Amino acid sequence: MAKQIIKTAQAPAPIGPYNQAVKSGDMLFISGQVAIDPSTSELVLTNINEETNQVMKNLSEILKEAGMQFSNVVKTTIFLSDMQLFAEVNEVYGKYFDTDFPARETVAVKGLPKNVNVEISMIAMV
Numbered sequence: 001m002a003k004q005i006i007k008t009a010q011a012p013a014p015i016g017p018y019n020q021a022v023k024s025g026d027m028l029f030i031s032g033q034v035a036i037d038p039s040t041s042e043l044v045l046t047n048i049n050e051e052t053n054q055v056m057k058n059l060s061e062i063l064k065e066a067g068m069q070f071s072n073v074v075k076t077t078i079f080l081s082d083m084q085l086f087a088e089v090n091e092v093y094g095k096y097f098d099t100d101f102p103a104r105e106t107v108a109v110k111g112l113p114k115n116v117n118v119e120i121s122m123i124a125m126v
Contacts, residue, residue, distance in 0.1 A: 010061035012036035052092040
């Protein structure tokens with residue numbers, strides 16, 4: 001099965017040796033996204049709500065480039081710098097989905113790229 005690299009200028013360029021997303025068959029695997037504004041390449045760290053919104057916007061643009069939307073997402077992983085941020089991140093995250101939520105886990109980790117507070121990856125299906 002051939003794989004297709006998905007990339008868009010509407011989401012941040014990778015900061016390492018990986019792609020924004022890879023599509024294989026009916027499945028799309030989106031790399032973890034952080035709150036980088038693709039128009040400025042600057043981090044959006046004003047507060048956790050704005051940071052999470054930027055992450056979700058980046059994910060939305062990658063989904064869009066692949067011809068998908070949040071309703072196609074079947075699995076997400078949320079990485080947090082501190083589990084104390086869970087409620088606020090969860091509130092913002094939930095607004096991007098209708099009632100059909102994907103499977104998910106949320107974990108607190110010791111550190112995230114560029115010292116951000118939240119990183120989210122997704123798996124979606126056509």
